[in-house]
Amino acid sequence: MKNIDWHLHTTASDGSFTPEQLVVKAAEKGLTSIAVTDHDTVEGILPARNKARSLPLEVIPGIELTAYIDQLEVHILGYFIDYLDNQLLLKLSELREMRRQRGKKIVKKLNQLGIDLTWQEVKELTDANQAIGRPHIAQALQQGGYVQTAQQAFDKYLEDQGPAYVPKTNLTPREAIEMIKQVKGIAVLAHPGLLADQSVVPELIEAGIEGLEVYYSKHNSNQISKYVRLAKDKELLILGGSDCHGLSNQEQLLLGNTKVPDWLRDRLQEGYRARRGIEMIDFNKYLALYPQTSGLYPQKLAAIGQKYHQQGYLTKEQLYQLAYLNSTRSAYHVKKNAGYLVKKVTQEVYQLEEEFLQLELLSSLSGVGIPTASAILTSLDEESHCVIDTRVWATLWRMGYFEQEKESFKASDYLRIIDIVRRLAEEVDLTVAEIGYALFAYDVEHREGTLH
Numbered sequence: 172m173k174n175i176d177w178h179l180h181t182t183a184s185d186g187s188f189t190p191e192q193l194v195v196k197a198a199e200k201g202l203t204s205i206a207v208t209d210h211d212t213v214e215g216i217l218p219a220r221n222k223a224r225s226l227p228l229e230v231i232p233g234i235e236l237t238a239y240i241d242q243l244e245v246h247i248l249g250y251f252i253d254y255l256d257n258q259l260l261l262k263l264s265e266l267r268e269m270r271r272q273r274g275k276k277i278v279k280k281l282n283q284l285g286i287d288l289t290w291q292e293v294k295e296l297t298d299a300n301q302a303i304g305r306p307h308i309a310q311a312l313q314q315g316g317y318v319q320t321a322q323q324a325f326d327k328y329l330e331d332q333g334p335a336y337v338p339k340t341n342l343t344p345r346e347a348i349e350m351i352k353q354v355k356g357i358a359v360l361a362h363p364g365l366l367a368d369q370s371v372v373p374e375l376i377e378a379g380i381e382g383l384e385v386y387y388s389k390h391n392s393n394q395i396s397k398y399v400r401l402a403k404d405k406e407l408l409i410l411g412g413s414d415c416h417g418l419s420n421q422e423q424l425l426l427g428n429t430k431v432p433d434w435l436r437d438r439l440q441e442g443y444r445a446r447r448g449i450e451m452i453d454f455n456k457y458l459a460l461y462p463q464t465s466g467l468y469p470q471k472l473a474a475i476g477q478k479y480h481q482q483g484y485l486t487k488e489q490l491y492q493l494a495y496l497n498s499t500r501s502a503y504h505v506k507k508n509a510g511y512l513v514k515k516v517t518q519e520v521y522q523l524e525e526e527f528l529q530l531e532l533l534s535s536l537s538g539v540g541i542p543t544a545s546a547i548l549t550s551l552d553e554e555s556h557c558v559i560d561t562r563v564w565a566t567l568w569r570m571g572y573f574e575q576e577k578e579s580f581k582a583s584d585y586l587r588i589i590d591i592v593r594r595l596a597e598e599v600d601l602t603v604a605e606i607g608y609a610l611f612a613y614d615v616e617h618r619e620g621t622l623h
């Protein structure tokens with residue numbers, strides 16, 4: 172009962188814990204499955220998932236989008252979203268920009284009303300990542316001595332139809348749901364019990380909601396039974412979480428305090444796969460096939476991988492070794508990447524010690540000939556290392572994780588593959604390396620001869 176919390180905020184939005192702190196606290200509390208669901212941003216997911224790699228805890232990538240039906244604020248949660256998707260990142264930054272512009276317009280109106288408030292003063296009240304909204308402007312007005320309380324700021328200036336009101340340019344629930352579905356996520360109605368107008372719930376389900384946040388820190392037992400019934404009736408997934416924002420607002424720490432039944436974890440997983448058309452492959456079967464493929468040699472890789480993990484990065488020598496292993500096994504790579512180029516690029520990229528910086532640089536060098544042609548060795552935990560390449564992508568694409576077939580990758584593509592491989596390893600009882608081998612072998616069997 173106490174192992175799940177699928178509604179958590181970090182400093183990426185308005186929580187008080189950094190993503191890393193949140194993960195550590197969650198593990199200390201004995202939680203085994205959490206979701207990072209920051210408001211309108213995905214910035215906290217990667218750091219949280221990286222931190223969780225060394226802990227017995229899964230971090231489901233999530234988001235909480237703010238939408239409106241007229242004046243009614245509706246929160247839509249998204250789970251298992253592809254948080255590295257460029258379109259999603261673009262859309263989120265556009266939304267932030269739109270809110271920023273709105274804030275600026277409000278400040279301008281206040282100036283016209285004779286209030287000497289600057290945009291800078293409002294900005295100073297928010298963290299860099301946070302969306303600036305009316306509450307921040309209210310706070311600035313209060314600090315400037317223009318009003319006594321934030322409520323007064325709303326009553327006097329900021330409320331809808333108030334003299335400094337600027338209409339919102341926000342998402343409708345349908346748009347928010349669409350955004351989540353675009354990146355393969357499951358769209359869930361957050362805390363339905365908090366909606367002042369319950370008549371919108373059927374409307375939201377109609378708009379494409381796939382799950383309800385039934386178990387919630389502020390739902391009472393009547394609300395819980397009501398929404399369990401509704402979810403069953405409408406065949407929606409059941410989710411739950413505390414909505415913990417950390418230790419702000421003098422609240423008690425909500426983390427892990429909502430009683431979410433543990434068996435919902437498997438339901439969510441199955442429901443996710445069914446709704447997104449994801450088909451699992453027989454990992455054990457293909458793992459057994461791997462030694463018969465042209466894939467990289469497990470023993471040699473294991474030796475490289477172990478050293479890699481100890482150091483946290485590959486030395487140049489190890490990388491040459493990997494590049495050599497990878498390019499010699501395939502005429503395709505040799506043709507595409509002359510030896511000296513592989514060496515030169517490898518040298519540059521792997522002077523960086525940090526995995527993600529390496530990936531970033533790789534992406535900017537694409538076209539030159541990526542060091543190991545198309546493969547990256549990544550060390551994912553103490554024993555596991557995994558080769559990520561086109562075959563791995565191709566299988567994930569066939570399984571339904573990606574929309575597109577691809578032959579060349581950017582850094583974000585590698586990260587997306589690594590992320591899904593890690594998730595699969597969490598779901599089935601295999602290491603990430605084994606998942607990688609199985610995905611590779613599957614593609615060899617199904618697509619032999621078309622690529623290397």
Ligand SMILES: [Zn+2]
Binds near residue numbers: 235246361362
């Ligand atoms: Zn909410």
Ligand SMILES: [Zn+2]
Binds near residue numbers: 180235414
């Ligand atoms: Zn929330």
